[in-house]
Amino acid sequence: MIVKEKPKAFYDTFERKGAGQKVTHYCPGCGHGTAHKLIAELLVELDIQDRTIFLSPVGCSVFAYYYMDTGNIQCAHGRAPAVGTGIRRTHKDAILISYQGDGDLAAIGTAEIIHAANRGENMTVFFINNAIYGMTGGQMAPTTLEGQKTLTTPLGRSSGRDGNPIGMAELMNAIKAPVYIERVSLSTAGKVLKARKVFKKALENQIEKKGFSFVEVLSPCPINWKMDPVEARSWMQAQLEPIYPVKNFRDESLLPPPHDDTLPQMEEKEMKQLLSAGGAIPEGKNPAPDLEQRVKIAGFGGQGVLSAGVLLANYAIARGYQATWLPSYGPEMRGGKANASVIFSSRAIGSPVVAVPNVLIALNTPSLISFEPDVERGGLIMVNSTLISDKVKREDVDVLYIPASEMAKESGVMATANVIMLTIYLKYKGLADTEILKKILPLSVKRKDAVAVNLKMMEKALTYFEEELT
Amino acid sequence: MNRSVIEADLCKGCRVCVNSCPNHCLSIGSAINRLGYQYAHSTPEKCNACGICFYVCPEPGAITVYKGDAPDV
Ligand code: SF4
Ligand code: SF4
Ligand code: SF4
Numbered sequence: 187m188i189v190k191e192k193p194k195a196f197y198d199t200f201e202r203k204g205a206g207q208k209v210t211h212y213c214p215g216c217g218h219g220t221a222h223k224l225i226a227e228l229l230v231e232l233d234i235q236d237r238t239i240f241l242s243p244v245g246c247s248v249f250a251y252y253y254m255d256t257g258n259i260q261c262a263h264g265r266a267p268a269v270g271t272g273i274r275r276t277h278k279d280a281i282l283i284s285y286q287g288d289g290d291l292a293a294i295g296t297a298e299i300i301h302a303a304n305r306g307e308n309m310t311v312f313f314i315n316n317a318i319y320g321m322t323g324g325q326m327a328p329t330t331l332e333g334q335k336t337l338t339t340p341l342g343r344s345s346g347r348d349g350n351p352i353g354m355a356e357l358m359n360a361i362k363a364p365v366y367i368e369r370v371s372l373s374t375a376g377k378v379l380k381a382r383k384v385f386k387k388a389l390e391n392q393i394e395k396k397g398f399s400f401v402e403v404l405s406p407c408p409i410n411w412k413m414d415p416v417e418a419r420s421w422m423q424a425q426l427e428p429i430y431p432v433k434n435f436r437d438e439s440l441l442p443p444p445h446d447d448t449l450p451q452m453e454e455k456e457m458k459q460l461l462s463a464g465g466a467i468p469e470g471k472n473p474a475p476d477l478e479q480r481v482k483i484a485g486f487g488g489q490g491v492l493s494a495g496v497l498l499a500n501y502a503i504a505r506g507y508q509a510t511w512l513p514s515y516g517p518e519m520r521g522g523k524a525n526a527s528v529i530f531s532s533r534a535i536g537s538p539v540v541a542v543p544n545v546l547i548a549l550n551t552p553s554l555i556s557f558e559p560d561v562e563r564g565g566l567i568m569v570n571s572t573l574i575s576d577k578v579k580r581e582d583v584d585v586l587y588i589p590a591s592e593m594a595k596e597s598g599v600m601a602t603a604n605v606i607m608l609t610i611y612l613k614y615k616g617l618a619d620t621e622i623l624k625k626i627l628p629l630s631v632k633r634k635d636a637v638a639v640n641l642k643m644m645e646k647a648l649t650y651f652e653e654e655l656t
Numbered sequence: 657m658n659r660s661v662i663e664a665d666l667c668k669g670c671r672v673c674v675n676s677c678p679n680h681c682l683s684i685g686s687a688i689n690r691l692g693y694q695y696a697h698s699t700p701e702k703c704n705a706c707g708i709c710f711y712v713c714p715e716p717g718a719i720t721v722y723k724g725d726a727p728d729v
Pocket of ligand 2: 659660676677678679680681682698702703704705706707708709710721
């Protein structure tokens, strides 16, 4: 009778190195294979293979998806706990296994792991600590021991130069939310069997929706430690385990209350109201059947460039279109260069980036200079002629020169030039529904005392359009 | 008789199993497998099918442990 065999949660063959392969890509004696084996066995034993999403990290275990026959997402470096958080919000019953090495979890992804732990995300994290960067050939990791020689610390790590080894389990233990924190080791058979129990507990906690479980696994990397696999295991006991004690740090799995990560349920209408701070967004109706406006509004910070974009996008949504708004500005929001990309379309929008605008609203000279060449043939360029003395050089586009800042002066708020430009643009394109515009405008203006002047400037722009442009 | 069976071409010859078997049933032979490693062998005499070799081995499919009627290899 077979009592132990390759767990069924492993693929029969691992296509990583070509068809029919049955061995892993790990070096001889590497701990990853052992840790994988424990997890694969538990996926079957706990009957969770069908609903597990394994979050593969960057590091030697980047290819875990070649091995475990379960859901898998290969995450960007360090981001696995953040990816898992996103999945948790949408897949309540998924079992999330984040499997990360020390370069991934303790260096590049420190922020992600700390905040996922702090939120008490219902997931299980296996943190493989082998005191070195394995994949890149043995650089120092945050977990490298004092005095340990690595590729980047050939004289041995020195706390003065390189900082001290970080105990991630200890760090996790400083956070309130995790329910279970334990460090295990793969150095001896007894400890491997103990690790299996801990792995099981950490998965059961998640199945029972108890919250965040963190298991630190001391794991051999014989290749980069430059030892044979058996010697590596002795070194772990003699050197690694005294610095990283194998023990349970926390077990609150028996305590109530159960973890609550439910999202509030609400109707679309309710959500719209919440987002527009109580204002009512008019319901969209009958948008033009085939329309895509890719609008670039550009100027300097303080000209209302970004809020003009919000206004336009909100207006488009209220008209029943799909819309996106993408702001772009430098570190100096006021006075620096700023632009907003707005797309509104009768079809689904793939990307909010506007590389080739068919409408450019240029509020100052540098904006006209930088974006004029990008405008699509037959597109529209609107020039704030108060501030821009240059003329548009392109001959294959429509051009409107509007003294918008001059007109805005009267209102006492120079930033209303944006509303003037937008109103004229929508009129010119035959897209203006002034009733809807008037309802939307108060939702898009942050300062409530500025609503009246903005409405006044909108009226002024409508009059200007009738008198000068028709 | 109990025994662990090692799939020659799935073994990387790391010796971890050899070192961990409480009953000294395992050893590394001199033959070289398709991967280029000297792989592990098992002898059934004292094996109690404890599964330790299976758990410590880093290769998913290298070791199968039988209790009772194990195949001859
Ligand atoms: S480099 Fe180290 S961690 Fe990476 S596969 Fe080899 S032994 Fe394992
Ligand atoms: S099952 Fe136990 S006794 Fe048998 S070979 Fe493996 S480690 Fe040794
Ligand atoms: S532990 Fe596995 S890979 Fe290593 S020698 Fe034994 S059977 Fe081979």
